[in-house]
Amino acid sequence: MQTRREIYKSIKEIPREEFLAGGTGLCAGCGGLLALRLFHKALGAKTVVVNAAGCMTLVAVFPFTPFHSSWLYTAMASAPAGAQGIRDALDVLIAKGKLPADEDLKVVVVTGDGAATGIGLQATLAAIYRGLDFYYFCYDNEAFANTGFQMSPASPLGSRTATTPIGTTTRKENLFELWRAQRPPFVATVSPAYPLDLMDKVARAGRWRGPKLFISLSSCPPGWGIEPADSVEVAKLAVDTGVWPLKEAHDDEVVHTVIPHRLHPVEEYLKRQARYRHLFEPVRKADILRQLQADVDGYWQRLGAAAPVARVAQDDWSV
Amino acid sequence: MRRDLLTGNAAAAWGARLAEVDYIPAYPITPQTEIIEDLAQWIGRGELEARLVTLDSEHSMLTAAGAAAATGARVFTATSSQGLVYGFEMLYTVAGWRVPLVLVNVSRALAAPITLEPDHNDVLAARDSGFLQIHAETCQEVLDSVLMAYRLTEHPDVLLPVLVNLDGFYLSFTREPVSLPAAAAVREFLPAYQPVHAKLSAGHAMAQGVAVLGGSAYAFFKYQMQRAAEAALAVHAGIAAEFADRFGRSYGVVEGYQLDDAEWVIVMANSFSTVGKAEVSRLRAGGEKVGLLRLRLVRPFPVATIVAALSGRRAVAVIDQNISIGKGGILFAEVASVLRGGSAPPLRSFIGGLGGRRFRSEEFDLMLAALRQAEHSGGSSEPHLLFSETEYLQLREMLRIAHGQK
Numbered sequence A: 001m002q003t004r005r006e007i008y009k010s011i012k013e014i015p016r017e018e019f020l021a022g023g024t025g026l027c028a029g030c031g032g033l034l035a036l037r038l039f040h041k042a043l044g045a046k047t048v049v050v051n052a053a054g055c056m057t058l059v060a061v062f063p064f065t066p067f068h069s070s071w072l073y074t075a076m077a078s079a080p081a082g083a084q085g086i087r088d089a090l091d092v093l094i095a096k097g098k099l100p101a102d103e104d105l106k107v108v109v110v111t112g113d114g115a116a117t118g119i120g121l122q123a124t125l126a127a128i129y130r131g132l133d134f135y136y137f138c139y140d141n142e143a144f145a146n147t148g149f150q151m152s153p154a155s156p157l158g159s160r161t162a163t164t165p166i167g168t169t170t171r172k173e174n175l176f177e178l179w180r181a182q183r184p185p186f187v188a189t190v191s192p193a194y195p196l197d198l199m200d201k202v203a204r205a206g207r208w209r210g211p212k213l214f215i216s217l218s219s220c221p222p223g224w225g226i227e228p229a230d231s232v233e234v235a236k237l238a239v240d241t242g243v244w245p246l247k248e249a250h251d252d253e254v255v256h257t258v259i260p261h262r263l264h265p266v267e268e269y270l271k272r273q274a275r276y277r278h279l280f281e282p283v284r285k286a287d288i289l290r291q292l293q294a295d296v297d298g299y300w301q302r303l304g305a306a307a308p309v310a311r312v313a314q315d316d317w318s319v
Numbered sequence B: 001m002r003r004d005l006l007t008g009n010a011a012a013a014w015g016a017r018l019a020e021v022d023y024i025p026a027y028p029i030t031p032q033t034e035i036i037e038d039l040a041q042w043i044g045r046g047e048l049e050a051r052l053v054t055l056d057s058e059h060s061m062l063t064a065a066g067a068a069a070a071t072g073a074r075v076f077t078a079t080s081s082q083g084l085v086y087g088f089e090m091l092y093t094v095a096g097w098r099v100p101l102v103l104v105n106v107s108r109a110l111a112a113p114i115t116l117e118p119d120h121n122d123v124l125a126a127r128d129s130g131f132l133q134i135h136a137e138t139c140q141e142v143l144d145s146v147l148m149a150y151r152l153t154e155h156p157d158v159l160l161p162v163l164v165n166l167d168g169f170y171l172s173f174t175r176e177p178v179s180l181p182a183a184a185a186v187r188e189f190l191p192a193y194q195p196v197h198a199k200l201s202a203g204h205a206m207a208q209g210v211a212v213l214g215g216s217a218y219a220f221f222k223y224q225m226q227r228a229a230e231a232a233l234a235v236h237a238g239i240a241a242e243f244a245d246r247f248g249r250s251y252g253v254v255e256g257y258q259l260d261d262a263e264w265v266i267v268m269a270n271s272f273s274t275v276g277k278a279e280v281s282r283l284r285a286g287g288e289k290v291g292l293l294r295l296r297l298v299r300p301f302p303v304a305t306i307v308a309a310l311s312g313r314r315a316v317a318v319i320d321q322n323i324s325i326g327k328g329g330i331l332f333a334e335v336a337s338v339l340r341g342g343s344a345p346p347l348r349s350f351i352g353g354l355g356g357r358r359f360r361s362e363e364f365d366l367m368l369a370a371l372r373q374a375e376h377s378g379g380s381s382e383p384h385l386l387f388s389e390t391e392y393l394q395l396r397e398m399l400r401i402a403h404g405q406k
Ligand SMILES: Cc1ncc(C[n+]2csc(CCOP(=O)(O)OP(=O)(O)O)c2C)c(N)n1
Pocket: A053, A054, A055, A056, A075, A076, A077, A111, A112, A113, A114, A115, A116, A141, A143, A144, A145, A146, A147, A152
């Protein structure tokens, strides 16, 4: 495994301090919550989270909040606009001497993939276009999880959701490239299974002013049909099979920050989740399995020589 | 003090300028645009120290406005019509955050069919959101109301956002002489905003807009908003008295015109009240004891004042420039709901002025005749939809053309 890190190099360096206390109402094993907790550790306490409707909206339920930082729930469509209002107000108040500069905050949008790729995309692209100085954390559980795991534009090809009972027929929307087209200073994918990679990216991203994107593939036990105890392992398989490449981009270059020496077959990842069971039972859907593997292989092959090669057993290709 | 010839829009912009706002999130819509353009000019010339940001929609604009207010900035924004309804979700949200905000709405009728001219379905659709509503008749009142609205919205007993309404085209682009109070005098009346509870900054960890489950906490917070809106009546009275002292212009929650000895009363709101007042004068000249009651504060609804003003009259007509399809006039329903018991006058409901449609003198004669009849037949009435025969004939001609008939 080839990795690239500058600030957080060993697990021991992860701060013990928690900014997101335990005991929330979210599901056991929620990969998104784990990623958010790590994300917050890297940012520190002087943070305000601006939230769009989704599972994370229920992290704080009156009268309790697990956040040691501030929190503003906006609406599903407009969390980036809320971030704009806060950022602008902080800037204006500091400039006018109405607020001491050391009371400044890092402004963070926390949103699911459904809001990020659909209803909230307009506000998001507008915030990037304006060069808003903020962090955007998308926990990508690949569906509208909070409302019962319906299909979102981030639901991958072939996956079963509550509104695609026989599997989606469309490919996952590419939020990373949508952002990158506008050349924000920092875009990255992260995973709760790779905490050092995640925290290192967040810490390094702080060097740049402007919009900073983090999409965390977020294993979702009830939605994906996995055991809570297996959540991190399945998230790790997504990286190790090449399905979820860990990468970042500033300027034009995309850099892969974790490159497995050899990729595991995609099926190893799919077979662990009930949302893909219909691809194997009652009959094996060879076409779509082949397509999913080919998509992953194609992605890595396009990257060139350094790319790992999928280790695919030949018999897996039989119909 | 200066007197300038200002449009209603420019008067609204002057209100924001004199309030020395910190932040203006914006999105264009006719007929509101001039307000934002004026503010942008002043910021560009260094005459107003504020930040103006163009958002991607009114939904985002209102989110940014509320979030900036929750951070402790004094915020101004303006919209109209489709823009107001596009931002609807955030009206409720921002009001629920209990942050001060002044939003100017330049009334314009709602599609479809699409039009640019005014009626009040846009602003009245927002009446349950928690935004307080001040409806202005003149350009001077627009400016003054914006200043008073900041005092109201920032008052610790209120902390509900305030919407100041003016009619598109009829007021937004009409020039009237407007007294501009001196900046120093305004600063005394309206000191810099000191956040009372909402203040996002490193020194004040705060959770705002969190989920409440089970209903009782939700109900509690909504009841608090109701109590705050009720308290706003007394707060408004205090602000209005102080405003009158300092600037010599007084504004009540309602305005009476030839009302004291009036036997027949017409209830109206916004700039078309000026037409109503002229008609009242005409009818008075003919010996009719007619008066007009203009509703200025629509939320909170000044129940006691309205009851006192209308009780004991021979009959009352409510003219609505809006239509709740399937029911009728919204203000009629509001007024009727508070008038009860022995001294309650018979009421009649008229709908006119939709999409900027002008009122005619004959229609006021017709209303007076209807009131005379109402005095004897009593009861309430179906909405009377005003439309003249001439208009109908013109419309038939348009329909003929639209259908491609020769
Ligand atoms: C305007 C609007 N439409 C619909 C909803 C209902 N809603 C709440 S959460 C949610 C799903 C959000 O999905 P996603 O962004 O993927 O986050 P997740 O649920 O996965 O956490 C929806 C549709 C809403 N809150 N607001």
